[in-house]
Amino acid sequence: MSLKSTAPVVALFLVFASAQAQAQNESSAGKRGLSSFNPEIGIVADIVGRASEEEPADPFGEDEGIDRFSFREAQLVFGAFVDPFMRADFAFVFSDRGDPEIEEAYLSFLALPGRIRSRVGKFRSKIGKVNLKDLNALQFVNEPLVIQEYLGDEGMSLTGINASRIFGLGPFALELTGEFFEGGQDVLFSGVRGEPIYVGHLKGYVDFTPRSNFEIGLNYASGDRNIAADGDPVDLRSTNLVGVDLTYQWKRTSTLKVRLTGEGYRVDRDRRSGDPQAPDVDGGFLNADVRFAPRWSAGARYDRVEPLELDPATRHDDRAGYAVYATFHQSEFAWIRLQYQLTREPDGFRNDEVYLQFRAQIGVDRHGLQ
Amino acid sequence: MAFSKCFRASAHPSPATRREARRRLIGFCAGFVCLGFPWLVGTAHAGKEKRIRVTTTLTMLSSIAEAIGGDRVSATSIAAPGYNPHFIEPRPSDILRLGRSDYFIHMGLDLELWRGPLVEAAVNPRLLPGAVGDVDASVGIDLLEVPGVGLSRASGDIHIFGNPHYWLDPENVKRMAEQFAGRLAAGAPGSSDLFRENLRSFSRSVDEHMASWKSALSPFQGQRLVAYHNSWPYFAHAFNLRIDLFVEPKPGISPSGSHLEGLVAQMKRDEVRIIIVEPFQPRRIAESVAKRTSGKVVELWQNPSGKDSYIEMMDRNVHTLVEALRASRRGSAP
Numbered sequence A: 001m002s003l004k005s006t007a008p009v010v011a012l013f014l015v016f017a018s019a020q021a022q023a024q025n026e027s028s029a030g031k032r033g034l035s036s037f038n039p040e041i042g043i044v045a046d047i048v049g050r051a052s053e054e055e056p057a058d059p060f061g062e063d064e065g066i067d068r069f070s071f072r073e074a075q076l077v078f079g080a081f082v083d084p085f086m087r088a089d090f091a092f093v094f095s096d097r098g099d100p101e102i103e104e105a106y107l108s109f110l111a112l113p114g115r116i117r118s119r120v121g122k123f124r125s126k127i128g129k130v131n132l133k134d135l136n137a138l139q140f141v142n143e144p145l146v147i148q149e150y151l152g153d154e155g156m157s158l159t160g161i162n163a164s165r166i167f168g169l170g171p172f173a174l175e176l177t178g179e180f181f182e183g184g185q186d187v188l189f190s191g192v193r194g195e196p197i198y199v200g201h202l203k204g205y206v207d208f209t210p211r212s213n214f215e216i217g218l219n220y221a222s223g224d225r226n227i228a229a230d231g232d233p234v235d236l237r238s239t240n241l242v243g244v245d246l247t248y249q250w251k252r253t254s255t256l257k258v259r260l261t262g263e264g265y266r267v268d269r270d271r272r273s274g275d276p277q278a279p280d281v282d283g284g285f286l287n288a289d290v291r292f293a294p295r296w297s298a299g300a301r302y303d304r305v306e307p308l309e310l311d312p313a314t315r316h317d318d319r320a321g322y323a324v325y326a327t328f329h330q331s332e333f334a335w336i337r338l339q340y341q342l343t344r345e346p347d348g349f350r351n352d353e354v355y356l357q358f359r360a361q362i363g364v365d366r367h368g369l370q
Numbered sequence B: 001m002a003f004s005k006c007f008r009a010s011a012h013p014s015p016a017t018r019r020e021a022r023r024r025l026i027g028f029c030a031g032f033v034c035l036g037f038p039w040l041v042g043t044a045h046a047g048k049e050k051r052i053r054v055t056t057t058l059t060m061l062s063s064i065a066e067a068i069g070g071d072r073v074s075a076t077s078i079a080a081p082g083y084n085p086h087f088i089e090p091r092p093s094d095i096l097r098l099g100r101s102d103y104f105i106h107m108g109l110d111l112e113l114w115r116g117p118l119v120e121a122a123v124n125p126r127l128l129p130g131a132v133g134d135v136d137a138s139v140g141i142d143l144l145e146v147p148g149v150g151l152s153r154a155s156g157d158i159h160i161f162g163n164p165h166y167w168l169d170p171e172n173v174k175r176m177a178e179q180f181a182g183r184l185a186a187g188a189p190g191s192s193d194l195f196r197e198n199l200r201s202f203s204r205s206v207d208e209h210m211a212s213w214k215s216a217l218s219p220f221q222g223q224r225l226v227a228y229h230n231s232w233p234y235f236a237h238a239f240n241l242r243i244d245l246f247v248e249p250k251p252g253i254s255p256s257g258s259h260l261e262g263l264v265a266q267m268k269r270d271e272v273r274i275i276i277v278e279p280f281q282p283r284r285i286a287e288s289v290a291k292r293t294s295g296k297v298v299e300l301w302q303n304p305s306g307k308d309s310y311i312e313m314m315d316r317n318v319h320t321l322v323e324a325l326r327a328s329r330r331g332s333a334p
């Protein structure tokens, strides 16, 4: 390993070490409640039934809940302060259709100077709002088509490091985040580990009135995709994702509120000259969600996305989805949701689906604040 | 290895060199903007304000912090008084404010279910649990309804460490104020005399009002009342009332039809006529119960609105309640 390649690693080490040391001097924290090993524990049960017109590729296989009732996720969450300057958080997912998975596992630096927040480990990338949430914590049953298509069925959670900082600008609160991942995402990017993916996110937030607020996020992700045929040497071309997310929220009480959200993305891919494949594609979704009674909420979602594998000759063949859902909130910790979704596939196939979701949480909820 | 790979381009020239070089530049620029610029913006604000900056979860706590800290303290709160303190969604502006605060005062226990992630997001080492600026107001309070072994959410979603609405007993508020004075003085020894003096006059004022509140409520000793949520056991304890029927079947759980039927039957049987709601609770449900029991709904507050203090709020609560109790007594007289 050359001096040039080790220098940034050493520099990063020095920055973190000195910053944490400085924090130690400043805080002189009493260790009450921090030294004992008592991690916060939470478990989420997410059970989903799905009736669909889609034909399963293999009726006895592990295809995701086609006409079946499945334990989609049992999510186990642990979190604890390591010391007064660092926290560790873990989320494991078990399901009856696959191997257990580490969904997130990261350390958070809580005492960096300049109020910079940083994570290292495996975590959900800060792209839009939906990608930050666990599948079981969304306001609808499934990920919007654009997220499934560009970031993967369960969103994008990768290994890397990030840094973010919130600062005020007049009536606005701004948050700037930079992320660096080691690669390994094969939906949009090459899937090659060691081929870095960069993510940048700028969030702007403003309170219109004490009851209503607005948020805008600008998103950018950059990496490579592999265009070589199987068996050929890797041939990487740059792939960029740009996007915007908008959220408006009006809240009268905790149980009377309206939330309007939308996210839109464009994928811009570098091509070999004359290569007709991999045109630039885009997609997005719009969602209205209303909590109208202490125990009831309902909403609708419109999806549209051009698949990454879009045939450039017939490029208007996009996927479109229309979903409506209603949720019965047994309490803040348990809900039952019914969702109907119509998806129009590029080949003209109309898929009607009905989902029924049972979701219950025991213990802590680590995703309260994104 | 990812880190070295992204910086290796110039050591191993390849067709991808230009691309990687551009990347590296983007990375460094992003790094600079992320780390450097906001830091400058942040530090530009520092050092201007000399007052002790206190952020509290509830207006109740900022009201006391102001009473004790006087001019030396600027206190703001996160949860608006009209919302359920158990379920608040903190805003980015709150994170920002907490990042610049010297003290974070909260109710402790599981009152603010939203507290943990907020403190972490603020990246302020002074305010982490147990650190110098973290003030848990429940320290030293004798809690009511502390559950025995084996409690789970089957007993309700919240109040798992005991009832956390302890500030509705003014005696507890004196204890809280005492802790605040001590903690503020530890950080600003020069002002400790001021804090001690303010504490004395605050406690005196609480004692004086307490005497008049007690005498106003004395004709209604042992009176039974219904509350929407179990927020009032300390208030009941302080003024010798009995508030043990609830519109919610368990704390944090919305009422079902069958639970309301049972409540109506019991209110009729025991001639309970008054239902306490707080501004953020669904008054409609309480009104429908009141209609069926010829009862009355009264609105009491557990957090002062921005304009009044804790003492003014309690004063209003007591007088609202006394009026309603008098009216219901007249109504039921033959």
Ligand SMILES: [Zn+2]
Residues within 6 Å of the ligand: B086, B158, B159, B164, B165, B229, B230, B231, B251
């Ligand atoms: Zn409560």
